[in-house]
Amino acid sequence: MPELRRDPIIGRWVIISTERAKRPDQFGIGKVEEERRPGSEKCPFCEGNESMTPPEIYALRKPGTRPNGPGWDVRVIPAMFPLLKVEESLDRHGAGMYDIMNARGAHERIIETPQHLRETELSKEQITKCMNVVLDRMRDLERDPAIKYVLFFKNYGEAAGAGPLWHSRSQIIGTPVNLKRVKEELAGAKSYYEYKDRCIFCDIIKQELKDGKRIVAQSEYFLAIAPFASRFPFETWIIPKEHACDFYKMERGRVPDFSGLLRLIFAKMMKVIGDFPYNLVLHTAPFRRESGKKGYWETIERDYHWHFEVLPVLTRVAGFEWGSGFYINPLPPEDAAKSVREAQGATS
Amino acid sequence: MNELRRDPITGRWIIVFLDKIPAVSDFKVEPHAKKKEGCPFCWGSESFTPPEIIAHRKYGAPNTPNWTVRVVPNKFPALRIEGELNKEGIGIFDMMNGIGAHEVIVDSPDHFRDMADLKCPEIEEVVWAYLARSMDLRGDKRFKYILIFKNYGKSAGASLEHPHSQLIALPVVPKRVIEELHGAERYYDYRQRCVFCDMIRQDKEEKSRIIYEDERFIAFCPYVSRFSYEVWVLPKNHRSDFANMPRDHVPGFARAMKNALARIKTLLSDPSYNFIIHTSPINGHEREDYHWHVEIMPKLSKVAGFEWGSGFYINPVPPDVAAKNLLSVKVEEK
Numbered sequence: 001m002p003e004l005r006r007d008p009i010i011g012r013w014v015i016i017s018t019e020r021a022k023r024p025d026q027f028g029i030g031k032v033e034e035e036r037r038p039g040s041e042k043c044p045f046c047e048g049n050e051s052m053t054p055p056e057i058y059a060l061r062k063p064g065t066r067p068n069g070p071g072w073d074v075r076v077i078p079a080m081f082p083l084l085k086v087e088e089s090l091d092r093h094g095a096g097m098y099d100i101m102n103a104r105g106a107h108e109r110i111i112e113t114p115q116h117l118r119e120t121e122l123s124k125e126q127i128t129k130c131m132n133v134v135l136d137r138m139r140d141l142e143r144d145p146a147i148k149y150v151l152f153f154k155n156y157g158e159a160a161g162a163g164p165l166w167h168s169r170s171q172i173i174g175t176p177v178n179l180k181r182v183k184e185e186l187a188g189a190k191s192y193y194e195y196k197d198r199c200i201f202c203d204i205i206k207q208e209l210k211d212g213k214r215i216v217a218q219s220e221y222f223l224a225i226a227p228f229a230s231r232f233p234f235e236t237w238i239i240p241k242e243h244a245c246d247f248y249k250m251e252r253g254r255v256p257d258f259s260g261l262l263r264l265i266f267a268k269m270m271k272v273i274g275d276f277p278y279n280l281v282l283h284t285a286p287f288r289r290e291s292g293k294k295g296y297w298e299t300i301e302r303d304y305h306w307h308f309e310v311l312p313v314l315t316r317v318a319g320f321e322w323g324s325g326f327y328i329n330p331l332p333p334e335d336a337a338k339s340v341r342e343a344q345g346a347t348s
Numbered sequence: 349m350n351e352l353r354r355d356p357i358t359g360r361w362i363i364v365f366l367d368k369i370p371a372v373s374d375f376k377v378e379p380h381a382k383k384k385e386g387c388p389f390c391w392g393s394e395s396f397t398p399p400e401i402i403a404h405r406k407y408g409a410p411n412t413p414n415w416t417v418r419v420v421p422n423k424f425p426a427l428r429i430e431g432e433l434n435k436e437g438i439g440i441f442d443m444m445n446g447i448g449a450h451e452v453i454v455d456s457p458d459h460f461r462d463m464a465d466l467k468c469p470e471i472e473e474v475v476w477a478y479l480a481r482s483m484d485l486r487g488d489k490r491f492k493y494i495l496i497f498k499n500y501g502k503s504a505g506a507s508l509e510h511p512h513s514q515l516i517a518l519p520v521v522p523k524r525v526i527e528e529l530h531g532a533e534r535y536y537d538y539r540q541r542c543v544f545c546d547m548i549r550q551d552k553e554e555k556s557r558i559i560y561e562d563e564r565f566i567a568f569c570p571y572v573s574r575f576s577y578e579v580w581v582l583p584k585n586h587r588s589d590f591a592n593m594p595r596d597h598v599p600g601f602a603r604a605m606k607n608a609l610a611r612i613k614t615l616l617s618d619p620s621y622n623f624i625i626h627t628s629p630i631n632g633h634e635r636e637d638y639h640w641h642v643e644i645m646p647k648l649s650k651v652a653g654f655e656w657g658s659g660f661y662i663n664p665v666p667p668d669v670a671a672k673n674l675l676s677v678k679v680e681e682k
Contacts, residue, residue, distance in 0.1 A: 004520070006442040012523050015426050015446055083350060083363050083662060096550045097543075098571050103350035103363055177352070179660050180360045200440070207439045228441045316505040325524035328426045 003332075007229040009188040009200055014229040015328045045075075045167035047114035053077045057108060058137060060129055073126070074133045075111040076172075082107035083173065090146060090176055104146055106174035108137065111167065119156055119168045120270065127259035130170070135255070137172055138248035142287050147174035149182060149286045150248075157277025160313045170280075178286055185283060186304060193303035201305030202243055204228075214337045217268065219261040221254050226333035226340075233314050233331035234269060234276075234340065238262065239307040247284040247306040265310070271343035277313040282306070355572040357531040357543050362572050365664040372673060375576070375648045377619045380501055381509055382460060388423075389454045389510035391415075398423060401451060402480060404473055417473040418454045419481060419515075425450035426516065433490060433519055449485055449517040453477050454510065462500055462511040464609035468682050471602035474513065478625070479598075481515055482591035486630045491517040493525060493629045494591070501620025504647045521629045528626065529638060536637035544639030545586055547571075556668040559611060559675055564597055565604035569667035569674070576648045576665040577616060577674065579608045582641040590627035590640040603681075605642065610679035612646055620647040 003016045044052035050068045058076040065071025084105030092101040112130045113122060122130075138150050154170040155162040192200040208214055208225050216224040216236055224238045238261065244250070250258070269276070284306040288297050321327050351364045388396035391413035397420040405415040421429075427448030435444040455463055455474050463471060482494050498513040499506040506512075521529075535543040551557050551568045559579065560567035567581045581604050583597065593601065612621065627640040649664070 004444045004446050008440050008442070010523075013520055081368065085350075095571075096554075097356050097546050098550075099354040099356075101352045103352055175660070177361055180358070181660075203440050207441075211439075316503065325527070326518070326522040 005229040007227070008192070008204070010184045011188065012229065012231075013326050014231055015326070016230075016332050043116055043165060043167050045111045045165065045169060046116050047072070050075075054080065058133070058140070060133055070114070072114055074129050075114070076133060076137060077109050077111065079107040079109050079171065084175065086144075101176065104176050106141055106144070106147060106150075106172065108172045110134065110137070110170045110172065112170060113168050116166065117168055118166060119154070120266065120275065122168060122263070124256065124260045124263050127263055128256045131255050131259055132252065134170075134172070135248050135250060135252075141172075141174045142248070142289075144174065145289065146176050147287065148176060148178050150174045150284075151179070152247075152282040154280040156280070157275075157313065160277040160279050162277075182283070182286065186285070186300065189303045189305070190299060193299055199243055199303055199305050201239060201307065205239060205241060213334045216337050216340050217261060217265050219257050219264075221257050222261045224261060224265050226337040228333065230329055230331075230333040230336070231327035232311055232329060234273060234310075234312045234336045235329075235333070236265060236269070236310040236340075237307050238265070238310070239305065243302075243305055245285040245301055245304040245306060247282055262308075265340070268340045268343040269310075269312070272339050273312070273314065279311045279313070281309050281311065283309060353572045355531075356535065356547075358527050359531060360572075360574075360660065362574055362661045362663055364573075364666050365662075368664070369666065369669055370576075370664050372615060375616060375619070377617045377648075378501070378503055380618065380620075383509070384459045387459055387508070387510050389418075389452075389508065389512060390459050391457045394418075397421075397452075402477065404476070413457075416456065416470070417477050419477050420452050420454070422450040422452050422514070427518070444519065447490055447519050449488075449491070449515070451481060451515045453481070453513040453515065455512055459510050462609075462613070463498070463605065464613040466606070468599065468602045468606055471606055472598050475598050475602055475605075478513070478515070479591055479593060485515075485517045486591065488517070490519050491630060493518045493521045494627070495522070496590075496625040498621075498623045500622070501647065504620035504622045506620070525626070525629065529628070532637045532639075542586055542637060542639050544582060544641065548582060548584060557671045559671050560604055560607045562600060562603065564600040567604050567608045569670040571667055573663050573665075573667045573670065574661035575645045576663055577612060577646045577670045578663075578667075579612065579644040579674070580641050581605060581608055581644070582639060586636070586639055588628045588635040588638040588640060590625050592634065607679060607681070608644060611674040611677055612644065614677040614679055615674055616646060616648070621645060622647070 005014050005016055007014065043049060047070045050070070054077055055068055056075055056077050059067065059072040060074040062071045084103045084107050086106050088102045088104040090101050090104045092099070110130065110133060113126055134152055141147050141150050151173045152170065158164065189200050205223055208223070214226045214228065216226055218224065221241055222238055223241050224236055227235060227237050285300055285304050288300065315330065353362050353364055355362070384390060387393060394411045394413065400411055401419045401421065403410065403415040403418040408414045427446045427450050429449050431445055431447050433444045433447055453474060456466055456470055478496050485491060485494055495516045495518065496513065500511065532543050548566060557568045557571065558566065559569065564584055565581060566584050567579055569578060570580050612619065621644060623642055623644040625640065625642050628635050628638050
């Protein structure tokens, strides 16, 4: 019998349809193509090719090296075709019944390694450097009053929307409005808090630690789970065990622990499903520039909990999902968690 | 300069490209496999599907050839028709049994012609099947919503190539529908007008986004299109419930659908697409604040991490450019 499960945070329903279940290796579309490993001479993200990109915004550099030259570990550049631009003015206006504004914001690309490597080849130390750069960029963007929210994400593999380049990278987008999906999640967390006086994510962590069957992996400070109402096969959330609403305020001392867990779960997942396309998306609280503001933000420090979502692209999202916001997942998250948990992943 | 536009119904934002608009030829369209052998939806293969629920045929017995449109239960249903809901909670999680109906409407016996290639009277038969199944299923008290949609082409999620549509009856009202209903209700409370009627009015004044219009139906590229070449088809007069469509409106609706789908197919070289009929939940009365419509979404770009995380869509083709291009191609009218 298929099961309908409801996401406790935003109320989205998911059909866990075991009758359509497939073995983990039978999910069709998602194989990242191996053959296209182009040489590094033409890759604009490789060390030595800095002149092929717009001038850098920020970089983690070895002492004595110059901006836009070699000698960096992680480099941040403006997106080549930015969706939103820092220079624009916002100019909100209406057109009849519609609202419009200019595309003011930030769109940056984080080049995660100077070498011509893919995500799967990065060491724990390198991932730690990248995460520290993300924290630095978010702290900097907080100072721009026009930016309300910062989205950090990675598209891996063409099926997940990544371009054809091989080089490991991720993106940051600072938006001038609060985003609909973010608002939904915030509203869901707030209403749970109002009712129970507890953070819903903390409650989920407690229940998952007790049940155990949806745990994928854990480290000292972080937990990786297959959520109860997973929309996609092998969907995984990574969440700090201790309550915190802002990712960018994470203690620097915990970044290596986080990076190690991230590396571990991807290594384990690849053992089970091979090299798979995915989107990795950070969910964190919006910037709050007036502290102690009443109303909407009043309890956000206590009711919201940052986390990462890993969304593997193994099934196609079809008309039904788009029209209904109702997902069909052929693999129960308990089965997904078990196979990933038991896979022997690489150690750092 | 790119522009941010806000959907007046759901409040979602989209980014429209205004400086770097891709040409029609920039979209890569995957070829559709065309293999008739072993297709369970062709004449003569009736025994490969579960027994039919309804069909149109001039002569002959059920589950034999000579039908023109045929409705069968989905062989691999996402939801099952038999059983009770048994709602329960597990700690903080809620669940219930997956009860519902999942049916397949085989649009025509022709393996090689999609809805865009059918004649208007053939599309009318498909619409007839949609309406007949909707009316029948709304008698079942367990169901709250009936979703009718079509996936055409592999990248739109179609697993069988023979052109078909699907119907799913659900025991809960899905989230996107609730969002849309709430948005429309809020707009109505404030202005005492239907937001969709207002959209039709504004589009008729501005003209630049309309691709089809007759006495009863209109098709346009919405101002806040999430996808390149997205097209909506709506009845011009206010109606909230698709299943209550007066029978003499069916030919007009078939004509509008044919026109919109044929323009998309001709201009964009037969892309994969989804269409979804948005209608009010099952409750038996017409609502003043909601307006049924069809959303057609060609699959031309992939939805990536940004869209997932934000509910914020990037559309590289401004809708007035899309409409102009769609109008530039010649299509068969009937």
